[in-house]
Amino acid sequence: MSISKNNAFTELMAIRGGLPPSTDEVEVTGADPMYVSPFKLGETCAGALAARGVAANDLWELRTGHRQKISIDVRAAAATSRYGGDMTLRRNEHGEYQPIPYSQAMKHMVSLTQPWKAxxxxxxxxxxxxxxLERRVLDVLDCHSTVDSVRTAVARWDSDALEDAIxxxxxxxxxxxxxxEWLAHPHGAYLASRPVVEITKLADGEPEPLPPGTRPLSSxxxxxxxxxxxxxxxxxGMAEHGADVLMVTTPHLPQVPSFVRDTxxxxxxxxxxxxxxxxxxxxRELVSEADVLIDGYRPNRLAAHGFGVDELVKLRPGLIHVSVNCYGSGGPFADRAGWDQVAQAVTGMCHTQGQATGAGHPQLTPVFTCDFLTGFLATFGAMIALARRAREGGTYRVQVSLCQSAMLLQRQGLLEDFHDAPGSLTSAEFEALAVCDDDTVYGDLKTLGPVLRMSETPCTWLGTTPELGSAKAEWLRR
Known part of the structure; x- marks a missing residue:
């Protein structure tokens, strides 16, 4: 498949601007379907990852004066959305790597987080x-935490009233x-009027050359x-290209352990x-020495703690601020919380998935593609902004959202023949991409490694997957 035929890639190259990459810079192999879904999940992720590779190449060219070859396989790109399961294995006492079972908490969440008829x-x-979040939903519904109770409770509400009440x-x-309906909705129309990755220059400044290093994001x-x-x-994605990435959280903030493990x-x-x-x-001291800050909260949530965009860019002129949320940072739904499944529901993906599979009711796709695709787009945007900062200076804001990613997926058209899709990589495909990670807090792991291929600066993860809170709140020395 020629990358020129990948509409998602073409859309992202328009956002990047400048001269397009040469025809032989990017190679894409394979094709959808990977999953039982009409959406081009693998091809869209491959397009986003290829665009991320081009953005990394832009930085590499700034460092070295030349570019490198990029390749991505559609099936491997699709597999990035299949978190856990057979994409992360743990070594048992016999030295064998086995799939890690889903927790009961995850199974329970999945059973309730489904479309129910109003x-x-x-x-x-x-x-x-x-x-x-479950407690708040159950309080609104006035029901118990069981499938039958939630189904019965939702049926007592009209759909718009319940969405607003929650x-x-x-x-x-x-x-x-x-x-x-989504494109006609005020929020859907708002998002449709904006780029899938929105990069805004917030302030002028002197150009900041990239720090020394041997990878696109070194130092x-x-x-x-x-x-x-x-x-x-x-x-x-930033770490895969060589950045020093410091996760900041607190012991009391709720997490999903398997998600932490895999990302x-x-x-x-x-x-x-x-x-x-x-x-x-x-x-604040860390922010003052940072290049990129990735904010995964709803708009204005961090501002309530003194870490809004305006405060952050004053602390660090030249900062690249990346907003990652469900509905975007503007429009009538901007202050609403949401996750992958919610984005699928509101944008039309659930409707189309259920129709195409013949389920007779709305369905979620088999994987969390909106989540992972949004992450790829955010890394792409951050690197484009870093290149602009290096060339012309300035402070930048990058905005991506789950709903925008869902809309990008739907712009790629639909598959007709997908019912016999394999649903996962073959064992040989997985082994070719797998990375072993020993002595982690989660055990000895074998996991799907970086799938984007770059000829001179391979995407790699440095260091063992950490335990939350295990590092000092400081930057590595440059």
């Missing part, structure tokens, strides 16, 4: 990813819309203020509590 005949997907409760839910410092897939995947490779992790003056001041 009183008006429409469907609503409540999200129960984290315990506090939003008011600071929880997450999405009414299942058709793609056409670039990235603060990871995110959790649960999309944001962590963005920071993971923390190549990073370091520290604890800092923004509500404690001394620790907040240390975070």
């Amino acid at each position: 009183r008006d005949g429409r469907w609503v997907l409540p999200h129960t990813n984290l315990p506090h 939003a008011r409760a600071q929880a997450c839910a999405g009414k299942v819309r058709t793609p056409e 670039i410092r990235a603060l990871d203020l995110t959790r649960i897939l999309a944001g962590p995947t963005a920071a993971l 923390s490779h190549g990073k370091r992790s520290c604890f800092l509590d923004m509500d404690r003056a001394v620790e907040a001041e240390r975070l």
Whole structure:
């Protein structure tokens, strides 16, 4: 497949601007379907990863004066969305690598986080990813934490009223819309009017040459203020290209351990509590020395702690601020929380998936593609902004969202023949891409490694996957 036929890649190259890469710079192999889904999940992810490779090449050219070859396989790109399962194995006492079973908590979340039929005949997907969000949803529904109870409770509500009530409760839910309904909705129309990766120059400044190093992002410092897939995947991409990535969280912040395990490779992790003056001041010091900050919170959430965009760019003129959220940073739904499944529901993906599979009701896709695709797009945007800062100077904001990623997926068209899709890589394909990670807090792991190939600076993870809070709140020496 020629990369010129990948519409997602073409769309991202328009955002990048400048001269397009040469026809032989990027090679894409393989094709969809990988999963039982009408969406071109693998090809869209491959296009985003190829674009990320071009952005890394731009930085490499600034360092060395020349470019390198990039390659990506569609099946490997699709496999990045299949978190855990047979993509992360753990060595047992016999020395054999085995799939890590899904936790009961994850199985329970999946069972409740599905589209349920409302009183008006429409469907609503409540999200129960984290315990506090589940409690809020159940309080609104006035029901128990079981499939039958949630199904019965949703059926007592009209869909719009329930979506709004759960939003008011600071929880997450999405009414299942058709793609056409979403584009006609004020928020869908708002997002459709904006680029899938929005890069804004916030202030002028002197050019900042890239620090010395042997990889595209060597000695670039990235603060990871995110959790649960999309944001962590963005920071993971930075680490794959050589950045010093420091995850900042607190012991009391709810996490999904398997998600942390699978998106923390190549990073370091520290604890800092923004509500404690001394620790907040240390975070400000880290920001003042950072190049990139990835913000995975809803708009204005960090501002309430004194870490809004305006405050951050004053601390560090030249900062690249990356916003990763569900609905984007503007429009009528901007203040709403959401996750991959909610984005699928509201943008039309659930509707189309259910129709195409013949399920007779809305369905989620088999994998969390919106999450991982959004992460790839965020890394792409951050590197484009870094290149602009190196050439012309300035402070930049990069904005991506799960809903924009879902809309990008739907712009690629639909597959017709997908019902016999394999659903995973072959054992040989996995082994060719696998990376062993021994002595982690999660055991000895074998996991799907970086799938983007670069001829001179291979994407790699340095260091063992860390335990949360195991590092000091400081940058590595340049």
